[in-house]
């Protein structure tokens with residue numbers, strides 16, 4: 343069999359892996375690339391395979407960086423089934439049309455300027471019709487049930503504890519009478535998150551393809567996140583400001599609601615006005631409430647015993663129209679406003695930031711991953727002035743980054759999950775992480791768990807034959823627009839190889855020096871990363 347890495351390779355977005363076994367061609371995720379211009383341009387590249395030759399798709403969860411290119415895949419000839427859990431399919435029903443709407447809107451804007459400048463018209467990557475057509479191809483995969491895809495391939499979805507409906511996917515491949523198990527982690531959540539179940543521990547796999555978003559980070563304030571959250575809210579209310587929470591519509595918003603509900607029920611924060619200002623978040627919250635069967639026991643109990651619903655209570659308001667959203671700029675009393683996008687680079691959140699960033703009495707709380715180059719990343723890094731919708735805004739509000747709310751496992755949690763395998767896997771492939779997160783993490787996995795670890799490049803393929811595997815380097819032709827990007831990534835790799843050699847020598851004589859050296863690598867990588875974002 344052959345496994346090709348077609349996205350989320352040395353970056354976080356664009357998850358997609360092609361598994362070829364004889365006549366079977368299975369795609370695991372078909373996500374959209376998000377971030378700098380060079381990275382999002384990858385969405386416009388032709389697929390590295392003929393979409394009509396794909397036999398089926400396994401979708402780990404609904405987030406756009408995993409599902410976002412499915413409408414393009416179907417539009418270009420894929421006719422087979424897309425297997426996903428019931429909740430993932432329901433969430434895609436709102437997220438893919440929403441994404442299509444953004445594609446159409448972006449193309450329209452580009453054309454308005456471009457046509458005047460004499461440029462050729464830009465087509466949207468896909469349209470609303472493409473998104474609806476693609477939704478017809480979804481088929482339900484139930485948690486823990488084995489599904490036979492073909493005589494040689496059986497798969498099983500299990501809860502990944504990342505967002506409702508998210509899955510780790512087991513793929514059993516039989517070739518020449520021997521069965522090999524591949525395990526795709528999808529995105530892995532933190533244990534003890536509210537509403538959703540904990541990530542499923544798996545105790546055997548021959549090969550693991552795992553995310554590494556926070557491979558080189560330990561979430562701060564994990565233990566006291568509720569107290570910190572309450573304190574920020576209370577302090578802001580005292581100052582008479584608003585609490586603005588940029589949040590991903592699906593998953594984070596519901597987690598934040600849960601905590602606000604819990605804190606107000608306990609009388610730790612006042613019963614202030616809370617507004618969800620994101621049509622997508624409103625629909626997603628609805629889907630959550632219709633799928634309580636997948637909730638964790640604690641939340642199920644809470645729904646049975648408590649008078650008020652943690653996702654809907656009297657002083658929680660949902661704003662649907664743009665006018666209702668604008669009216670929030672003139673609120674007289676302090677309020678919590680939760681809006682998208684989570685990285686503050688688009689959407690209604692921009693209006694709320696524009697009206698609150700300059701006010702020293704207001705607070706901005708980030709609760710999720712902030713990609714390089716996003717407005718959110720600049721704010722948490724302490725920018726004093728930012729440009730929002732063409733306007734210079736001075737940053738005088740308090741800005742907080744509460745990492746404990748993250749939907750992704752951190753280094754300790756990833757290592758713990760990886761440590762549950764009873765027999766050492768033959769190989770671990772680290773995906774879904776920027777290189778300064780995955781490279782030190784690969785080192786750590788090898789030194790603590792002894793699993794052979796590889797960080798694939800975009801387009802790399804791995805041939806697997808039972809216990810044997812080898813890497814075939816990418817032969818995907820990269821056009822000039824993204825060539826520079828790959829040249830940089832390559833340079834980083836050369837630098838890291840040098841470090842790795844030194845690390846191996848040092849590990850023998852003085853292992854205590856390793857963290858310091860890894861740290862130095864991350865610093866070395868920083869300017870390269872900055873350049874990457876400007877491409």
Ligand SMILES: [Zn+2]
Pocket residue numbers: 403405504529
């Ligand atoms: Zn995700």
Ligand SMILES: [Zn+2]
Pocket residue numbers: 354357405407408529774
């Ligand atoms: Zn992801």
